[in-house]
């Protein structure tokens with residue numbers, strides 16, 4: 001591997017070798033053959049009907065509760081825009097997905113970051129916040145293999161959050177694109193499936209299980225949330241791309257999506273393991289928890305490693321990382337997020353070797 005070749009631990013996207021190109025091509029042909037009128041039409045903003053039905057069945061909800069969007073980031077943006085007005089309180093995890101922070105702050109929300117523990121958001125800290133009089137419109141939670149920290153919300157905390165949402169009248173926004181990318185352990189039920197009071201709105205996506213380029217994600221929620229967002233989507237763009245949705249539908253009903261999930265999960269599980277081994281071997285004093293699934297691993301360096309210095313040193317050596325501080329309102333100066341999704345097995349140890357050199361340069 002040439003030293004000039006960039007090794008990126010920055011992007012939360014699957015590498016090309018684990019995307020089922022042949023399966024996607026075949027699914028596109030089947031979509032055009034099966035429903036040429038449907039996939040070439042405008043369609044409606046709620047989504048391509050056969051895919052909407054497939055998603056509804058997957059989550060055990062009525063089709064009316066599903067809205068398909070151009071990736072789940074658009075689902076997030078629609079929901080934030082619908083629920084959050086300037087000055088409204090919102091709760092997010094600490095750390096959380098950088099675009100969530102950015103989008104909520106752009107909307108003028110008062111963002112409260114609540115500590116993320118190895119078993120998910122601190123419900124004790126959230127309760128104290130609520131007891132102090134803060135009344136959030138929503139709590140944004142990434143329950144499985146969290147971006148950026150890799151941790152998973154325990155079953156007990158899922159129940160606690162539902163009880164808090166009911167007691168204090170806020171929406172739980174369950175942003176869940178990583179649920180199916182599991183390396184070990186049992187899948188936990190979504191809060192959507194545990195919800196009996198209509199307090200959960202759920203978002204998911206085919207980005208992490210198929211590929212980001214299809215740009216197909218969705219929201220599942222009560223009609224009171226889905227209907228006004230669908231109206232807004234109609235005025236904005238009439239409908240999300242029907243060709244992509246038709247392709248995704250064929251890919252799903254054929255069972256290819258399950259094969260793709262198995263491929264991605266196996267590959268990422270191996271990459272996470274190798275990344276953990278390399279970090280332990282090459283960078284003394286580094287701390288991290290190996291995730292049970294997903295795309296990311298969060299690394300804490302010793303106090304003398306500042307990310308503002310580390311990033312350029314790493315970039316000079318051809319390795320890309322993301323600063324911990326991007327995921328926090330304050331702090332994170334000694335932490336980074338490493339994505340192991342876009343690197344191949346061969347690149348990981350070399351990437352960590354370069355990172356170790358950058359750490360040495362910063363400390364030296």
Ligand SMILES: Cc1ncc(COP(=O)(O)O)c(C=O)c1O
Nearest residue numbers: 012071072073097147205207217
């Ligand atoms: C928690 C979370 N939500 C939403 C997204 C957006 O994904 P997409 O729009 O590709 O579905 C991501 C992507 O990294 C994410 O990590």
